[in-house]
Amino acid sequence: MRRTSTDVNGSGAPPAPPPPRSGGRRDRWADHREQRRQELVAAAVQALLRHGPGVDMDQVAATAGVSKPVLYRYFADKAQLWLAVGEVVAARVVDAIAPAVEQVREERALVEATIDAYLSVIESEPTLYRFLVHESGLPGLQQVVSGTSRQVATGLARVIGDRLRALGLDAGPAEPWAYGLVGFVQAVGDWWTTHGQPIRRAALTDYLTTLLWSGIEGVRRGADLPPELTRAHERIDR
Numbered sequence: 001m002r003r004t005s006t007d008v009n010g011s012g013a014p015p016a017p018p019p020p021r022s023g024g025r026r027d028r029w030a031d032h033r034e035q036r037r038q039e040l041v042a043a044a045v046q047a048l049l050r051h052g053p054g055v056d057m058d059q060v061a062a063t064a065g066v067s068k069p070v071l072y073r074y075f076a077d078k079a080q081l082w083l084a085v086g087e088v089v090a091a092r093v094v095d096a097i098a099p100a101v102e103q104v105r106e107e108r109a110l111v112e113a114t115i116d117a118y119l120s121v122i123e124s125e126p127t128l129y130r131f132l133v134h135e136s137g138l139p140g141l142q143q144v145v146s147g148t149s150r151q152v153a154t155g156l157a158r159v160i161g162d163r164l165r166a167l168g169l170d171a172g173p174a175e176p177w178a179y180g181l182v183g184f185v186q187a188v189g190d191w192w193t194t195h196g197q198p199i200r201r202a203a204l205t206d207y208l209t210t211l212l213w214s215g216i217e218g219v220r221r222g223a224d225l226p227p228e229l230t231r232a233h234e235r236i237d238r
Contacts, residue, residue, distance in 0.1 A: 037074045040064050041084045045128070048085065053131050057081075082131075083140045089125075089132045090148040096121045097152050107163050111181065112209040114156060118185050119192070119201050126193045133190055149186065153178040181212060 043064035047055045050063065057078055061068045075081040100117035104110045122129045132145060153175075161174035188208060192199065199207075 033074070037084075040066075040071060040074055041081070041088055044081055044085050045088060048131055049125075049127055052127060053134065079139050082138050083144065086132055086138075086141045086144045089128045090144050092125070092128070093118070093121050093132075093148055094151055098155055101156055101159055107160075107167075108209065108213050110156075110159060110163065111213050112205060114181060115185050115208050115212075116201070116205045118189060119205060122189050122193050123197065123201050126197070129189070129193055133186075149179075149182050153182045156181065184208075184212065 040060075044055075044060045047060045047063040051059050057068055057071060060081070061071050064071070071081065075084070097114060097117040100113040101110065104113045132141075157175040157178035160178055161171040164171045164174055185208065188204070192204060
């Protein structure tokens, strides 16, 4: 008797359906596309450094070694490309500040490290910083700038809170201090870069640290600290 398709496995059950096609090819294509997109963003950063904030898509395409239509395969328009560039620049700010904040253990040094790390980004890449701040009117870029400020301030608030608690003080001021410090340094940094950095970074860091620390230290000295802690803090400050 001729064997039907229902009993080819000898059990009378229909054969199992073939396994679904692997998504490996689709995943590889997505990875390739994302890698290519990042390469184009890096080229846009280089074009921005070379031509300044007025750089156009033709100049970006030339820097990347592609035609302008290729750029539009990955970015709907110039605004979308600049948003991606803004995210890269913002990440550099966070990457510079976060380690500096984490490694210090004394309060004044914490303020100084935060200020110096922020100014170091401006000093090393003033064109990118001016782009990030002054092009923030582009769709979505203001959210990137605000998000970066929040990320830095949140990390700073956590560290400041830890220091305050270690001193036996209320940690409530940590968050407003952190946001205030970030906003203050951003404003001064904007003045510094738009005026051609008229003061050396080390001197400006010292000026700002002295000003900000005076306020924080005033709050600390106004707290009702045990005498032994007060004497310990005075030794540290000296």
